[in-house]
Amino acid sequence: MTTALERSNLVLPVSARDHRQGPDNAPVTLVEYGDYECPYCGQAHPIVKEVQKRLGDGLQFVFRHFPLTTMHPHAERAAEAAEAAGAQGHFWAMHDMLFEHQDRLDAPHLVQYAAQLRLDAGRFTGEVAERIHALKVREDFLSGVRSGVNGTPTFFINGIRHDGSWDVPTLVTALLRAAA
Numbered sequence: 001m002t003t004a005l006e007r008s009n010l011v012l013p014v015s016a017r018d019h020r021q022g023p024d025n026a027p028v029t030l031v032e033y034g035d036y037e038c039p040y041c042g043q044a045h046p047i048v049k050e051v052q053k054r055l056g057d058g059l060q061f062v063f064r065h066f067p068l069t070t071m072h073p074h075a076e077r078a079a080e081a082a083e084a085a086g087a088q089g090h091f092w093a094m095h096d097m098l099f100e101h102q103d104r105l106d107a108p109h110l111v112q113y114a115a116q117l118r119l120d121a122g123r124f125t126g127e128v129a130e131r132i133h134a135l136k137v138r139e140d141f142l143s144g145v146r147s148g149v150n151g152t153p154t155f156f157i158n159g160i161r162h163d164g165s166w167d168v169p170t171l172v173t174a175l176l177r178a179a180a
Contacts, residue, residue, distance in 0.1 A: 037072030083133030
């Protein structure tokens with residue numbers, strides 16, 4: 001039986017499987033479970049960017065996919081597109097592009113974003129069409145479920161779920177407290 005305390009902890013530790021920004025030895029790690037079509041994740045995106053800017057090398061940021069497919073019909077395919085871009089070394093550029101264009105996540109737009117990022121178009125479209133990265137997206141999702149994620153965005157600070165507000169001042173304060 002899982003207790004409430006266990007559900008508040010990150011079940012899958014951050015590792016090389018994750019998309020990470022910032023040094024591995026940063027004193028604090030912020031993990032976000034997010035959905036590219038979620039309006040709240042779209043609001044959180046510039047907040048996370050500002051937090052990263054303020055904490056600099058003192059922060060490692062990790063993004064994990066948590067597509068809420070019943071509400072967001074394009075979220076899962078967008079996550080797979082981000083992974084396909086990541087396979088070509090451009091995960092973060094596609095990640096930003098998807099959040100900046102949340103209202104246009106259909107297949108033609110995903111291909112357009114890949115072209116703008118100068119990805120190998122054939123490889124990208126093939127990987128997305130064949131759902132090559134679906135397993136990675138599913139693994140992220142399941143790790144979120146096992147960690148108690150039930151909506152997006154959900155943040156974890158050094159492996160502990162952050163249930164407070166995620167505005168810049170509150171998030172920075174919580175991160176600095178965890179780093180101390």
